[in-house]
Amino acid sequence: MAEIVRRVKGTRDFYPDQMAIRRWMFDIIRRVSTRFGYQEYDGPCLEFIDLYAAKSGEELVKEQSFVFTSRGGEDLTLRPELTPTLARMVAQKQYDLPLPLRWWSIGPMWRYEKPQRGRTREFFQWNIDLVGAGSVAADAEIVAVAATFLKEAGLSPDQVRIYVNNRRLMDAAFARLEISKDLGKQVFRVVDKLDKLSEPAWRKYALESGLTETQVDALLELLNDNDLWQESEELVEFFKLLAAFGIQDYVQYNPRVIRGLDYYTGTVFEAFELGGQGRAIFGGGRYDNLVADVGGNALSGVGFAMGDVVIELVLTDAGVIPANLGEKPQVLVTVFDEATLPESLKAAVRLREAGLRTVVYPEADKMGKQFKFADKLDIPVAVILGPDEVKAGQAAVKNLKTREQVVAARADLVSEVEKFLPSAL
């Protein structure tokens, strides 16, 4: 086996079992997105590096992107995120598109990181955005989409929670603590660290970041104030509207959620596992200058992105991924010998015309071997067409789970097979 060329680091093979899980997750994403009236879009996987230079964090482009020079000498990158592509697509047709836009997408992204559990170099990301609507209702709708996804995937409010905060509220609160504007971004980082460090370590980090002792004390008090949202008209309105969507159990105010990215301007939110690893599942928020950054007019939007890797781990740990996913064959038509092969093929045609997923054993072989094959593929029903059945114009239908077997007239073949099929399939 040593000579098999290995997989590229950080990429994944999707064998049928894994592919079935991916398909299942993507179907939920599609269902939820389209149910809220969002339309699917996509852009190229290859982009000029310049597209990201405008907006994405320095780190994302310089350290975490797959960059290369094309044969024509162009500096290209495999897209590390979709938002800049979205911004360009909107800017290009800004006056043709009926606002607000409700767009969603799922596709591969690449980041040159060190792979470990929950993090690969090639991953899929669900992006969903409401562009051109600046209202609190728009914020609530996007969060409702996110919560509906969690619900549809089978996760309960006991297992996951979407934490919401507001950048403007926090800016105002920081101003009251007389934290200078220059320190703004750094303070966001300090807040972000709170749950990741021990309190002494966090305090040390906060002081090193330029805060005074009294500011650190006040900040800590602020970040434990779960009623802070009541000072924000926007958040009060937000939670009022959210209740109308009927998913408010999934959503909670949390002053510690702030998001690392610079471009968020209002509502920010992030979903976490409550038990287990406490993993971050997705994050998003409102941005105001998205389209302007790539040369269009200012347009406000709200959206979020979710990677497929972590959510799959969360769903697996929660035990909510159904067994027997995937469209496995339902019927095996056995092949008795060369002479009866055409009859087996004809029977298969009838079964397929009835919409049944039908496999014909590829050659005449011992019945035992053919049943064994069906067993391994978890095919529930076998059809036998030996010389006796062919002569009588019949077919034997065997339930491989119960070993029950009936002889059916050829015209009744499909209905007899369907009787043995589990309704769930």
Place this chain on the structure above:
RNA sequence: GUGCCUGUAGCUCAACGGCAGAGCGCUGCACUGUGGAUGCAGAGGUUGAGGGUUCGAAACCGUCCAGGCACCCCA
């Protein structure tokens, strides 16, 4: 990018510096019109790669590759 841990059969793992093994899985037979059980037999390895130490290395040492964990950063 940094630190730590781990790489042995398809899978999960054994083997004191001294003959590379087990379970599961796989193939065949018992079983020429009926499977999962059982029994018997068989195939399958350059011990991740290439060096070094040693009479002797899967084991010890350093290098590379790959995976895991923690940082970093984030999805």
